[in-house]
Amino acid sequence: MxxxxxxxxxxxxxxxxxxxxxxxxxxxxxxxxTMLDSMGDPISRIRNSPMYIMLVAEMxxxxxxxxxxxxxxxxxxxxxxxxxxxxxxVLGLRVAPQTRRKGIGSSLIQRLEEWFNSNDVDxxxxxxxxxxxxxxxxxxxxxxxxxxxxPAILVNPVNNHHSFRISSNIDIAKVxxxxxxxxxxxxxxxxxxxxxxxxxxxxxxxxxxxxxxxFKWENASFGLNGPNIGQVxxxxxxxxVWKSGDIFKLSIGRAPNSCLFFTKTWSLVDKIFPCFGLxxxxxxxxxxxxxxxYGVYHEGPCSGKLVRALCKFVHNMISKSKDENCNKIIVAxxxxxxxxxxxxxxxxKLFSCPDLWCIKALKSEGKNTFxxxxxxxxxxxxxxxxxxx
Numbered sequence: 001m002x003x004x005x006x007x008x009x010x011x012x013x014x015x016x017x018x019x020x021x022x023x024x025x026x027x028x029x030x031x032x033x034t035m036l037d038s039m040g041d042p043i044s045r046i047r048n049s050p051m052y053i054m055l056v057a058e059m060x061x062x063x064x065x066x067x068x069x070x071x072x073x074x075x076x077x078x079x080x081x082x083x084x085x086x087x088x089x090v091l092g093l094r095v096a097p098q099t100r101r102k103g104i105g106s107s108l109i110q111r112l113e114e115w116f117n118s119n120d121v122d123x124x125x126x127x128x129x130x131x132x133x134x135x136x137x138x139x140x141x142x143x144x145x146x147x148x149x150x151p152a153i154l155v156n157p158v159n160n161h162h163s164f165r166i167s168s169n170i171d172i173a174k175v176x177x178x179x180x181x182x183x184x185x186x187x188x189x190x191x192x193x194x195x196x197x198x199x200x201x202x203x204x205x206x207x208x209x210x211x212x213x214x215f216k217w218e219n220a221s222f223g224l225n226g227p228n229i230g231q232v233x234x235x236x237x238x239x240x241v242w243k244s245g246d247i248f249k250l251s252i253g254r255a256p257n258s259c260l261f262f263t264k265t266w267s268l269v270d271k272i273f274p275c276f277g278l279x280x281x282x283x284x285x286x287x288x289x290x291x292x293x294y295g296v297y298h299e300g301p302c303s304g305k306l307v308r309a310l311c312k313f314v315h316n317m318i319s320k321s322k323d324e325n326c327n328k329i330i331v332a333x334x335x336x337x338x339x340x341x342x343x344x345x346x347x348x349k350l351f352s353c354p355d356l357w358c359i360k361a362l363k364s365e366g367k368n369t370f371x372x373x374x375x376x377x378x379x380x381x382x383x384x385x386x387x388x389x
Contacts, residue, residue: 004059006104008111011054011066017042019063020056027094037249037287044247045092046070048204048387050197051119055111057095057104064099067108068092070388071119075194077380078373079122084196088116088362089388090126093135109143117362125359127388136356145358146374151335151382153355154347156311158328160319164312170305172213172313177202180210183238187297194383201387202240206247210240210295211313213306235300237307241314242386245289245323288327291318294386296332296341307344315346333389335382
């Protein structure tokens with residue numbers, strides 16, 4: 001077959017949008033064949049990042065591939081001299097099925113890494129499904145990325161007809177953005193990948209707010225309504241919520257037979273016995289949006305109960321929301337030392353899955369601490385930026 005040349009260039013909104021959206025529909029990602037609907041804005045997943053770019057591959061005036069990337073400054077304790085590093089995130093690599101194995105994907109990654117280098121990025125990283133062997137092989141075998149973290153993606157369907165009971169011994173309060181920023185910088189500022197511009201995350205219109213849970217018998221004055229943080233209770237927890245469904249939708253093209261059987265059986269039982277009040281299972285095969293829980297922090301011997309209470313509160317809030325999409329799900333991603341949160345964040349194991357983060361040092365001086373970063377036997381807590389889900 002004759003080899004056709006292609007070019008890599010920057011994405012141009014008005015002229016490229018339709019072709020990018022068509023290519024997105026034709027490319028099914030990973031074993032689950034996930035498809036993304038950008039709702040008319042192909043750069044919606046990176047638009048809220050401090051710096052971003054989208055590159056496209058063009059062959060005979062037709063777009064045959066694209067990739068996205070973003071840059072931010074985060075906490076990485078082992079990175080000298082101050083534990084702060086500039087990182088580049090790789091996402092949205094797509095190549096048209098009929099033009100694969102022609103070096104298009106590799107060229108897109110190479111050009112994106114060149115953009116990272118031109119902007120003084122220390123590390124590049126990518127997140128992918130743990131079972132997406134083709135993607136893992138490309139990044140690890142060809143471009144030298146290394147497995148870094150395996151956080152768990154926890155998925156919980158929302159029951160629009162049921163509210164969870166929250167103990168009367170627990171207080172849940174929404175805090176203003178300035179106080180939320182102070183809490184996050186004080187208690188999560190040393191967390192891996194904590195963004196230096198957390199204030200922009202919290203002030204984004206997609207961030208619905210930050211809530212704190214405490215026990216009523218605690219005498220500590222948290223100072224939630226004042227300018228300063230007061231005495232911290234022995235046990236407390238906080239989290240924030242991001243409405244990802246406002247900028248893109250997902251749908252699943254393929255699911256295990258066990259999942260299909262369970263879904264159909266569950267729906268049938270719910271129709272026959274509505275009095276059971278079963279959770280509504282979203283139609284994952286139709287486009288759906290989701291709410292993302294981020295910045296989960298807990299402290300104290302009984303804080304797990306407070307995390308669960310906060311998650312119930314978020315469920316109740318979303319179930320009552322006037323969202324035109326009846327498919328509502330809540331997603332959280334936790335890893336590192338926060339894996340114990342799996343026991344406190346409600347989720348369905350059938351729909352939840354492990355994620356895989358791979359990382360690469362782009363500077364020679366960064367490679368001295370890179371080994372420590374990827375071989376840490378006791379990884380630190382991990383902050384998952386909602387702008388990158």
